[in-house]
Amino acid sequence: MELVRVERGVELRNDEGERIGYITCTDRGDGVWTIDHTVVDPAYQGQGLAAKLVDELVAMARERGVKLAPVCSYAVLRFRRRPDYADVQA
Secondary structure (H helix, E strand, O other), X not given: OEEEEEOOEXXXXXXXXXXXXXXXXXXXXXXXXXXXXXXXXXXXXXXXHHHHHHHHHHHHHHHHOOEEEEOOHHHHHHHHHOHHHHHHEO
16 A cells, blocks of 8 residues: 555555545645545555554645644544644644
């Protein structure tokens, strides 16, 4: 499996290159990205893949110097469980 950064988020692709998950965000224009959706194909759920998507988006935010505002329920929960994300939380 491979994490691929795209313009507005991160995609997770299986070994055949098919998209099996993604996390999307919206640029508010004020240095904050709103995390809108985190989705993993049901066939791949329960493997910690959604967490990997959030982790990669957090890494992107740190590299680009932006903050993240989690809105989707999974991202909200993940941020609550990860105090080390505080530096990028809006």
